[in-house]
Amino acid sequence: MDLERDAFTVxxxxxxxxxERMMAAVSSLGFRPHVAAEAGRGISAAETPETDTADATRRAGARRHPEPVxxxxxxARTDNLMVLVDFLAAWCGPCIALEQDVLPDPRVQEILKGYQLVRVNVDDLPEVTKHYGVVAMPTLIVLDAQGRERQRLVGTMTVExxxxxxxxxxxxxADGP
Structure with a gap:
């Protein structure tokens, strides 16, 4: 696939x-997003089987989260926290930088007190990676205690x-749903 020339659908x-958040996520990865005709149905513009499976699971109402999530x-429900799922790989340079330079920072450690951190090695747990539709590392997904995705951060991460x-x-x- 030549991403400069070929189109793909998310x-x-x-x-x-x-x-808007979906378009921003696509843009943050360096692609030029546009809204397809079916955008009202959750299509932002080459579909992958992983995405189709995840969407079918959501549409069927099967929002079961795999272990260790x-x-x-x-x-998190017991401790009134949110969950931060960190998808990583041992061979991923930005993942190593996140682990060595970003996560240990005192400012990050302070904010992580409000989160239950789960680290998912994409090579060891491919089914979890597929379930959440992760295609690039690092990917950090914030889930509320009910398991709803609230934020997805993809790519190189700085402390700030x-x-x-x-x-x-x-x-x-804090402001509410």
């Missing part, structure tokens, strides 16, 4: 993420970006 659940969600984005999600949580 299917998503508009109840979980707004079209399910355990983290149970703990992570703190800002997690603080924003926390503030939205």
């Amino acid at each position: 299917r998503y659940d508009p109840e979980l993420i707004s079209p 399910a355990t983290a969600l149970r703990q 970006r992570l703190v800002r984005d997690l603080a924003q999600v926390r503030q939205q949580r």
Whole structure:
């Protein structure tokens, strides 16, 4: 696939993420998004079987979360926290930088007190990766205690970006649904 020339379609659940946030996510990966005719149904413009499976699961109402995320969600409900799922790979340079340079930072550690952190190695747990439609690393997904996705961060992460984005999600949580 030549991403400079070829088009691809992203299917998503508009109840979980707004079209604006989906467009921003696609843009942040360096692509030029546009809204297809079916955008009202959660299509933002080559479909992959992984995405189709995840969408079918959501449409069927089967919002079961796989382990280890399910355990983290149970703990998050008990402790009144949100869940931060970190999808990583040992061979991923930006993942290594996130682990060594960003996560240990005291500002990040402070904000992570409001989150139950789950680290998912995409090579060890491909079914979990597929379930959440993760296609690039690192990907950080914020889930509320009910398991609804509130934020998805993809790509190279700085301390400032992570703190800002997690603080924003926390503030939205404080402001209400």
